[in-house]
Amino acid sequence: MSWFPSMLLRPHPGALIVLGSSALGGAAYRYGSSASSPDASLNPHSFTAYTLIRKEKVSSTSAIFTLRNRERGPDPDEVRDGWRRRVWSVQVKQPELQIARAYTPLPSLGMETGGSIPASSIGGEGEDAEDAAPEDLRLLIRKENGGEVSTYLHTLPEQSTIHLRGPNTECELPTEVKTVIFLAGGTGIAPAMQVAGVLAQRKGSRMRILWANRRREECAGGVGDEERDRGGRGVFGPGLRDNGKGNGGERWWKRLFWSEGDSRRDAVPESDIQIHTQTRIHADTGVHPKNVIVRELEALQHHTKLHSPTNSLSISYFVDEENQLIKPGDVARRLDIESRGTEGKGDKVILVSGPDGFIEYWAGKKLWVGGREVQGPLGGVLGQMDLRGWRVFKL
Ligand SMILES: Cc1cc2nc3c(=O)[nH]c(=O)nc-3n(C[C@H](O)[C@H](O)[C@H](O)COP(=O)(O)OP(=O)(O)OC[C@H]3O[C@@H](n4cnc5c(N)ncnc54)[C@H](O)[C@@H]3O)c2cc1C
Structure with a gap:
């Protein structure tokens, strides 16, 4: 199949992050002028700081984590492109153990055109629509029993800092x-x-x-x-x-x-x-x-x-x-x-x-x-x- 990657460059989930990046695509990442450093935007080479602005319970073991780029760095083109034609993920770091795991951002309505309405706000209270920003990322994270990264993430309160790297193309x-x-x-x-x-x-x-x-x-x-x-x-x-x-x-x-x-x-x-x-x-x-x-x-x-x-x-x-x-x-x-x-x-x-x-x-x-x-x-x-x-x- 020409259009599926024959190999997925996905590191073993337990790989130490010092072993290197797993990003696919090799696209040029553009950093906007509002970003104070290259690391202000999501990029596959280094971890970027995000703030956990919201944790929304889905079930007793799962929640949606809404993450906002701490320096409001703009999304790289690769992310906008991803919403149009890719399945993609980001890596989240567990800082003490220096390990990272992949999570898959949830789409928001109109993402492909820079919109930012979480689909869950349809028929809901409407707060999400007002609060959301285009570059916010929302991850559905299930707490694995004994899982290093997912358990760590679920202990974090809102306003915590979480480091992300990516995007990684899955297909x-x-x-x-x-x-x-x-x-x-x-x-x-x-x-x-x-x-x-x-x-x-x-x-x-x-x-x-x-x-x-x-x-x-x-x-x-x-x-x-x-x-x-x-x-x-x-x-x-x-x-x-x-x-x-x-x-x-x-x-x-x-x-x-x-x-x-x-x-x-x-x-x-x-x-x-x-x-x-x-x-x-x-x-x-x-x-x-x-x-x-x-x-x-x-x-x-x-x-x-x-x-x-x-x-x-x-x-x-x-x-x-x-x-x-x-x-x-x-x-x-x-x-x-x-x-x-x-x-x-x-x-x-x-x-x-x-x-x-x-x-x-x-x-x-x-x-x-x-x-x-x-x-x-x-x-x-x-x-x-x-x-x-x-x-x-x-x-
Ligand atoms: C491309 C991609 C996208 C993903 N997207 C999502 C997503 O959107 N949402 C999501 O929730 N997950 C997603 N995952 C899974 C996620 O990356 C993690 O694998 C998951 O959160 C578990 O990681 P962990 O560090 O918490 O668990 P780990 O520490 O990796 O442990 C996983 C399980 O193995 C058990 N275990 C660990 N070590 C041992 C051992 N020595 N002996 C026996 N058992 C052991 C643990 O108890 C646990 O149940 C995705 C994975 C990939 C590859």
Whole structure:
């Protein structure tokens, strides 16, 4: 495949940071005049200081960390470019142990054009939209039991300093890629959201995310599109359909997208819009309130349709503790649907991202060759399936 890197220059997670940079791309990094030193902007060669301005709980083990460049150094071009066509990550340093780990920034609406609205602010309180700055980075970080860096990060209070290096390209999504099936395990949803952000900008794009979690709390309130269509456990609960009015008694979130008289107001049916707003439902209705990641995903769906009504982003949730595992048939069915009538219409890709065991089960092991991580042969469940020309990439 010409457009996927044949080798990922990803250092072993435990590598000492003194061993050197893992950045890909070799692009020229531009430092703006407002930056007082080259290190003021995110760059792959040295660590840049960020302030943890917000820690937003997702579940008992995960949170979204919002990080602001301490010297307000401008984003390098590589980051802006990344939001348009890449899956990318940054490295975060644990200063005492001098080790670093990779984390995947979450997209914000309009990132590709310098916008800065966290998708979670759609249908929410609206604070995020006002507080956000274009160069803020948001990382979904799960606290690993006994994990050195993630545990350290979760102990930090807001206003702490965190050092980042990057961006590191994980894979490119050239413009001909418009159809993606994404198998995500746990925090593998972060790269899936990046891909959704990229495809939203491509007319006629189709993406299906199958997201597996061990526990419901990681995807609380998430109802898959198929389940919703079947009229299963409602998103809104009896008599509680959200009217999309938010706090001010007005559909404030519409203003984030449309100005008065904008013809796109009518591009998405009102019923669709309502379904993408935040729910505030008590636990005794039996419906989980949506956590911030689920809200972000639904806002991404909304954003995808706004770009073009022919775009489609569907999400399916699978929860181990509810005995819902992704089965080969779930993938085969989606392959079947997405293959129909799209022969020769651009590249179709299956991306797999998550813990090592998840990737190995679905696509076979990634390999380490000469201290670098490479794709390795296609194995696992996907290796046994008739993929009809779909490409597979392990993230
Ligand atoms: C490109 C990329 C993007 C990523 N994006 C994200 C993201 O967006 N969000 C996210 O949360 N994570 C992400 N990760 C994973 C992340 O980089 C870290 O691997 C993760 O946070 C764990 O790091 P840690 O230092 O906390 O754990 P580690 O210290 O590396 O430990 C990991 C696990 O191994 C166990 N362990 C460690 N040492 C031993 C030992 N000697 N014997 C037995 N068990 C041991 C620990 O108990 C722990 O459960 C990404 C990884 C990559 C490569």
